[in-house]
Amino acid sequence: MQRRDLLKAAALGSALWFPVGRHAMALARPAAQAAQPRLVVILLRGAMDGLSVVAPYADPDYARARPDLAMAKPGSADGLLDLDGRFGLHPALAPLMPLWQKGQLGFVQASGSHDPTRSHFDAQDYMETGTPGRKSTQDGWLNRLMQAWPASAELGASASRAVSVGAVLPRICQGSYNIANLPSVAAVARLGVLDKPRVASAFEKLYAGDDAMGRAYREARQARQEVRASMEDDHGPEMNDVDRGAPLPNGLPDDAARLSQVMRNDPRVQMAFLALGGWDTHSGQGTVKGRLANGLAPLARGWLSWLKAWARCGRTRW
Numbered sequence: 001m002q003r004r005d006l007l008k009a010a011a012l013g014s015a016l017w018f019p020v021g022r023h024a025m026a027l028a029r030p031a032a033q034a035a036q037p038r039l040v041v042i043l044l045r046g047a048m049d050g051l052s053v054v055a056p057y058a059d060p061d062y063a064r065a066r067p068d069l070a071m072a073k074p075g076s077a078d079g080l081l082d083l084d085g086r087f088g089l090h091p092a093l094a095p096l097m098p099l100w101q102k103g104q105l106g107f108v109q110a111s112g113s114h115d116p117t118r119s120h121f122d123a124q125d126y127m128e129t130g131t132p133g134r135k136s137t138q139d140g141w142l143n144r145l146m147q148a149w150p151a152s153a154e155l156g157a158s159a160s161r162a163v164s165v166g167a168v169l170p171r172i173c174q175g176s177y178n179i180a181n182l183p184s185v186a187a188v189a190r191l192g193v194l195d196k197p198r199v200a201s202a203f204e205k206l207y208a209g210d211d212a213m214g215r216a217y218r219e220a221r222q223a224r225q226e227v228r229a230s231m232e233d234d235h236g237p238e239m240n241d242v243d244r245g246a247p248l249p250n251g252l253p254d255d256a257a258r259l260s261q262v263m264r265n266d267p268r269v270q271m272a273f274l275a276l277g278g279w280d281t282h283s284g285q286g287t288v289k290g291r292l293a294n295g296l297a298p299l300a301r302g303w304l305s306w307l308k309a310w311a312r313c314g315r316t317r318w
Contacts, residue, residue, distance in 0.1 A: 036152050038263065040272045040306075041142065043127075043172065044299075046280030047120055052292055053093070054107050058086040071287055078288040083107075091288055092296035095304055120280065128172035142273060143175030149270065162271040163262065165255055173273055182262075184255050184274075194221070252276060252302030260306045 055071045056062050057080055063070040071090065072079040080088025081097055087109070089097065099105035115132035117123055126132040130141030146162045162179040164170060173179045193199055207217040255274060263269045276299070281291045 036267065036270060038270055038272075039145075041172075041274075043170075043273070043275040044279045045124065045275055045277045047123070048279040048295075049281060049285060049292060050109075052285070052287070053090050053296065054083070054109065055080055055088050055090070056086060056109075057088045069285065069287065090293070090296055092293040093300045095300045099307075125171065128170065139175030140170070140172035142172045142271065143177045143179060146177040146179065146271060147175070152268070152270075160266055160269055162273075163259070163269060164273040165259055166275055170273070170275055179271075179273075182259075184251060250298050252298050253305040256302040256306040 049069070051062070051066065052069060052071055057071065057073045071088065074080050074082035074088050078091060081091060081094060082088050083100060087107070089100070096105055113123060113126050113132040115123070115126055117126075117133075122135075125135065128140050129137040130144070131137040142162075151161060160180055162173070162177070163182055164173045164179050165182050165184050167183065169179065169181045194203060203217065207214040252274070259272055259274070263272060276295075278291070278295050281295075284291045286292060
């Protein structure tokens with residue numbers, strides 16, 4: 001968030017975020033707590049292999065077409081988890097099976113863009129703009145959605161109504177509607193402009209006072225140092241260009257828990273967006289083990305962290 005945007009939000013009396021720990025985000029709690037529809041979008045950058053995540057194991061062409069990547073049938077050692085007698089779930093997503101059995105989880109198969117491009121970059125652009133084959137679209141479909149989605153009459157409009165987690169505002173969120181941008185835990189762990197001694201010294205002088213802004217700045221800086229100290233040096237395969245700066249899935253449990261706290265405390269937040277990289281598994285994908293499984297396991301843990309954190313405040317319906 002730019003400093004001028006933060007000050008503008010403060011002038012409007014909206015909630016303000018500052019990182020205050022490894023897994024939390026402080027947020028002013030408004031008085032109203034009315035329920036309302038909410039949308040959370042998680043984009044898996046790099047083209048996740050859906051035929052290994054939800055595999056059509058009963059189709060005889062499946063194993064023939066994928067001799068090295070086909071997942072074993074349910075009941076086999078390290079086999080798929082049966083969904084309906086035709087499709088099976090990757091075993092790394094086993095923690096999500098209770099949601100499927102309760103009718104709270106679903107999958108949409110054979111869907112996607114009708115544009116024939118084989119470029120991951122163009123395909124992602126089209127997915128984010130919602131206009132396949134048209135490169136001239138300037139805004140993202142989530143931004144257009146927020147423009148058309150009426151704010152709650154009871155809760156009123158808010159600068160925090162839509163949030164995106166990540167280092168930069170992605171194309172899917174860009175447009176005339178103001179969507180707030182929050183840093184991810186993984187982004188906090190990387191060196192940034194404020195880590196340069198001269199810049200840090202200037203900011204420390206600027207916020208040297210004991211007012212609310214000065215205290216918030218010092219708390220945020222301390223939290224950043226704690227997160228960086230706690231992060232392991234080895235984060236697995238390096239992010240490639242197709243990830244567009246999206247963090248790997250390992251940090252999702254922390255980000256999901258933190259964002260769920262934000263949405264619990266402020267009922268005016270109606271939309272949240274996250275992107276995860278590392279799904280371009282052209283090499284080393286594997287089956288029950290490998291790069292794909294290594295990404296799916298934290299993806300499942302992150303989603304469960306979200307649901308558990310949300311359930312603690314008595315709101316479980318989405």
